[in-house]
Amino acid sequence: MRIGLLTGGGDCAGLNAAIRAAVRAGSSYGDEFLGFHHGWRGVVENEFSPLTPYETKGILQSGGTILRSAGFHPQEHDGGVAAVMSSVERNRLDALIVIGGDGTLGSAHHLAQLGLPIVGIAKTIDNDVPGTNHCIGFDTAVATAVEAIDRLQTTGESHDRLMVVEVMGRTVGWLAVCSGIAGGADAFCLPEVPTDFEQLAKAVRRRHDAGSTSSIVVVAEGALGGAFLGSPDGSAGSMVSKELTRRTGYETRLTVLGHVQRGGPPSASDRLLATRCGVSAVEAVHDHHFATLVSICDDSANLVPLKVVADGARPVPEPLLRVARTMSAW
Secondary structure, eight states: OEEEEEEOSSOOTTHHHHHHHHHHHHHTTTOEEEEESTTHHHHHTTOEEEEOTTTTTTOTTOOSOTTOOOOOOGGGSTTHHHHHHHHHHHTTOSEEEEEEOHHHHHHHHHHHHTTOOEEEEEBOTTOOOTTOSOOBTHHHHHHHHHHHHHHHHHHHHHHTOEEEEEEOOSSOOHHHHHHHHHHTOSEEEBTTBOOOHHHHHHHHHHHHHTTOSOEEEEEETTTGGGTTTTOTTOOHHHHHHHHHHHHHOOOEEEEEOGGGGTOSOOOHHHHHHHHHHHHHHHHHHHTTOOSEEEEEETTEEEEEEGGGGGGOOOOOOHHHHHHHHHTSOO
8 A cells, every 4th residue: 555644733752653653564564655744735745755664764762753744734725635635646645644733633634524545643742632542742741841840849949939830731731730740840820720820829828838948830831811822921931920929929930841842752651652553553544444543542542533633622631630739739
């Protein structure tokens, strides 16, 4: 079979591991792979390169994506959908494996409805794609954020400072909650829960009145109703920092982790997850199970209808929020 493969949206650790796994799994069937560059834009512009076990050798531990990526959605551009159809036909593709987050997979769902044979793989450090419990890149991003929180704990204690850490998460707080719990954060600001600055300030003051010299507050970038996403006046983290300084009088420092959370080599867990997803996607192609998404739940790799991506972002569940509340002053 001739299979096209692309990575779209924001980069994350583990994409190369998924590419490698798909190509290696396909080689056992005698498949040919075309790797499209810059996500869906490469399909529209027919920009690709062949992928073989040789070209994908040694990329398991590499961050980013050898195919490069872009946030491009064919249905939003004049002639984009027609160009995708033409590229698939011209290259005699039997299927497309699409690795992406909600935007890239949303385009995949749109095109699958038009008859393109597509299998999706979920990747995003936000871990918010519905239909699966584990997205490629999330574990590495959590580990990166936890390391930063660990370092900020010690410098905060050394100077009796309140440390505010902003992590990614535009619509959900998976990264903030999981890194905050693992890093021992004292409070959270999340998209799922309205932020009450007075209650937050009281929680911080209670800790300090009880003898703590420093606190860590983890803020998802989409907290505060997403009002500061892309704002030239600052970020959610900067607003939380200013409000806590004003309401507590404590010296406060803000650290915005930004794109460092996306980069670097994948964790062992992400390498394993990406490899399972790549192999499962190729098996789905050969079983002609199209318009599907590889779903990793517990120990099983299954397929769910690709249309689940239209359900919206998968929020942090209440049981995990309850753990965060229990383990903090929040």
